Amino acid sequence: MxxxxxxxxxxxxxxxxxxxxxFDRLDPPFNVLVSVFIILPLAILVRYVTQRLRPRDVIEETEEV
Known part of the structure; x- marks a missing residue:
C-alpha cells in the first residue's frame, strides 16, 4: 500500500x-515563469505515473480456434 x-x-x-x-528566491516576474516550467514537467510525470500504476482494465481474450 x-x-x-x-x-x-x-x-x-x-x-x-x-x-x-x-517564490522565496526569485523576483515577481520570473517566479511565475519558472514555476510554470516546474509544474508542467511534474504534471507530465504524475500523468505517466498514474498510467503506470493503473491496473489493467482490459484483458485480451484469446479466441478459440
Whole structure:
C-alpha cells in the first residue's frame, strides 16, 4: 500500500519544496515563469505515473480456434 502511494508522495514533496523555493528566491516576474516550467514537467510525470500504476482494465481474450 505504501509502495503504491510513494511516487505521489515524492512528487508532492518536490512540488511543494520547489514552489516555496521559487517564490522565496526569485523576483515577481520570473517566479511565475519558472514555476510554470516546474509544474508542467511534474504534471507530465504524475500523468505517466498514474498510467503506470493503473491496473489493467482490459484483458485480451484469446479466441478459440
Amino acid at each position: 505504501i509502495r503504491r502511494w510513494l511516487p505521489y508522495l515524492l512528487v508532492a514533496i518536490v512540488f511543494i519544496v520547489s514552489v516555496i523555493f521559487i
